[in-house]
Amino acid sequence: MGRPEDPVLAGTRRSPRTGADAVGAGRTAGACTLSLREHRPVRLEEVGKG
Numbered sequence: 001m002g003r004p005e006d007p008v009l010a011g012t013r014r015s016p017r018t019g020a021d022a023v024g025a026g027r028t029a030g031a032c033t034l035s036l037r038e039h040r041p042v043r044l045e046e047v048g049k050g
Helices: 019-038
Strands: none
Touching: none
């Protein structure tokens, strides 16, 4: 059984996500990690600007 080709990986279609999307996801992950360590809610502003 063959694996379906991903058009983004094949280079025939652009990703619908942007670099800004990736930065936002990283900031969210950083806030989650800090919240887990400090046992408190964390605002995105506390983990840097995107």
